[in-house]
Amino acid sequence: MLGAAALAGSSSGLAQATPSWPPEASARPAAESRIPEIVISAARDQAITAKVVEALRDDPHVYAEHVTVVTENGVVRLQGIAFDVGDMQRMLYLARRASGSRRIVNEIELLVDVEDHD
């Protein structure tokens, strides 16, 4: 269920706006002058999401199969379930690092079953 979701901009718009992302720094001002801000923002969000998803997927020790990554206006949301504190903390750390220290909203639900048998 590890997945990415782009929240703004159409897919065709993204394709036109971002033949390669990110654009070269020197070319960026000219490109941004022609492309609507909402499209640039959506493309940027999509790129952040992709980086976070890749970081979670590539880490050999974190189990993020039930977590979804969503980026909206530069804010990264981790949504879903985790089964122990270590995994949740690792996911938050990896997301923060991969997104370039952007704000991470932790919406991971810890499913810790402690059914007693006393």
Place this chain on the structure above:
Amino acid sequence: MFSTRLQRPLVAALAALLVVLCYSTESAAQSPDQDARMRALQQQLDELNREIKAIKEETTKTSKAVSTSEKKFDSFMKGFFGTLDASIDYTTKGMNGMVAYPYTCTGPLGGPPCTAVTGSPKAAPFGRVGWMAAMSSNGSNIGYRGTHQIGMSNVDFIYQVSTAFSVNSAPGLQDTWTKSSNTVQGAIGLGDTFIGLQNHDWGRLRFGELYMPYKTSTDRLNPFAGQLGNYNVIVSNTGGDNRVEFGTRMDHAITYTSPNWSGFTFDLAYALGQNPDPSNNIAPEGSPDCSGANSPGSGNLFLNCDDGGFNNAYGGDLKFEMSSLYLVAAYELHQNVNRSSDGVGANNPIYGYYVGLGNGVSPLLDWADYNAYFNEYPTAAVAGSPEYSTAYDLANEWAMKFGGQYRFDFGLTVSVLYEDMHRDLPAIMEFQNERQRSSDWVSIDYQFPNGSDRVAAGWAHATATVGDPGGQHNFNPNGIGDNEANMYTLAWWHKLDKQLTFYMDVADTANDGNAHFDIGAGGHGIKTDCHDATHPLFIDYSSAGPTTWGGCHELGISTGLNFKF
């Protein structure tokens, strides 16, 4: 395969037609007959082309349908989740050599100061109470969850079905010498099971059998969940022993979770009491057990829910999380908790004093029920004693806690928690109030840079209670307030891959003379508690139940495997 098989003959036919066409063109003169034949051939050629096109379209449709079906199947399969966890433990109850004495007291209401009658000690701890090996299933569960968009709206219907089960023993009812329960282990529904609605703007509403926010809001402060020495041995566990009172899973509960507003979120919960009995002495309608767990009569008591049954439960939390900082406050209230069985067979001399005043004299005791029992079973009743009256021992219990957590970028996480628990008894009953105290919890948790290993240390402290019912076999009436406890835990986790973890864990609970906390409450399968192996030979409600030893000093080491999917 379908398309390839059909296309080959068609292409061959086309080629044959082309050969015929070429031959005809070269060798024959242009005549009206030949023109007609040419047109017929052309028509056949066009028809074949249409057929090929139709076959191609059909093939594309089929492959798309297969692809969509595979995606749906993948999506369905990903709704399953679970944890399998089993450990080998080596633990001791730490009560070998303990001695229990009767006391004679000379203080007000027959209470302290008291003198031990050392010449006639009571029975010693019975059974294997030293080091013993055991296999334990810890927090193992399996479930399925999903969402369903309601029409074209922006509201989702959400659902989850789950169960807790044992990896290493058969499912069934619990009927040990320390607990009887009608809840079937391993059956669907023994786990967070709910239906609900969810919307990005207004949050999530759930209905079902659910953990209260009092638990879920601070789960992340407890790195040892499911293991020996996890914080629930002391945190939210008012009376010691194995049953955690606050932050449990509630039947017929409604919970609301807010959206995230600039780092702030909150939860609210309400569990319907559904109890027709004003004293909450029967199980709620629709539940197999008394609220607060246990079946009526557990512990060889009367067939009542008088060992913690309550009516409605309310709870909530307020959380703030920004960057590496997490702050939380949580609250939970249980309405009219019935603990009238606390007196039965108790060793508190003040209880003995009220009994000694004579049948029907003290209004604190439920003589009416006792006399009814005596008239029915006079021989067994002599071995028992009256309960407290529900007019005095029915009270609200509530708890609040404040916690915080900070994770440093180099992998260290520090968690702290303070908790205050209350039972609102009238002053005359405070002498036996063991439900009112506070807890402290501190843990540090270090995750190695590559994420493969994690180590943690924890310390929990239980402060003294206001009173004590005196249920311990070796209860010391001079020691009211001598029931603090400290628990120390160390653990190491090594991840073998994303899903499989090996762990090793050591825990030590040091109880004061009258305290009886264990090392496994709150999730570890085998509790290793302060009960010896004394058990009732027959059910007669005469309080000949499990024998508790205050001051036991449990120690244990546990090593196991945990797999997630």
